[in-house]
Amino acid sequence: MISSLGRWWRNRLRPTTPLSQSTMETTPTESTAQPGEWVAYDEDLLERARTQWQFGDWESLASLQRDTLQHHPDRAKLALLAAAGLQQSGNSEQARQLVRLATQWGASKKLIAQVLIAGVHNTLGRAAAINGSQQRALNHFEKAVANVNTQGDTRLLIQARTRNELERLNIAIEPQVLSRVGQRFVSPLHYQVPHTTIQDTSKPVQR
Structure with a gap:
């Protein structure tokens, strides 16, 4: 009687579904932390x-x-x-x-698409640089950063990415060429605001 109860209790404790490697891989979003446990x-x-x-x-x-x-x-x-x-x-x-x-x-699908497309542009930029098509390479590096970046100075980030990628390929770029990369992303605040004359409509126009 006692041995039968022991076997029954052990069977109750045994999991009904084995925790195989494939089972763990199909639920990657589940946290391994216990409820209420703080994870740094x-x-x-x-x-x-x-x-x-x-x-x-x-x-x-x-x-x-x-x-x-x-x-x-x-x-x-x-x-x-x-x-x-x-x-x-x-x-x-x-x-x-x-x-x-x-x-x-x-x-989101949008963010995933942006990052993956940016990666494609970066790869195409490398290929163009290796083939000697510098301007095409610069255009791809520009798109690789500008299509995703929403923070910081986009122009400077494009220049930094371009310089780093070309240095990794041991390809030199002239400083004056690099300084023009991403120029169209300069903030309008960096440009001088043209002087305009505002007419005072409170006074009659003298003829």
């Missing part, structure tokens, strides 16, 4: 990753680990930035996995 995260991680993307620091982005991202409140954006780093580093399969993860974590 790096509050500056998103801003740092965004800066790394703007300047083309693909190695740092590619090194972001899933365990570091999954408890972060901005994990969807971070996963997408990490995917961009992997994409530019040639790890296409891992990049696709992180894009899927970003989707499951709530990244």
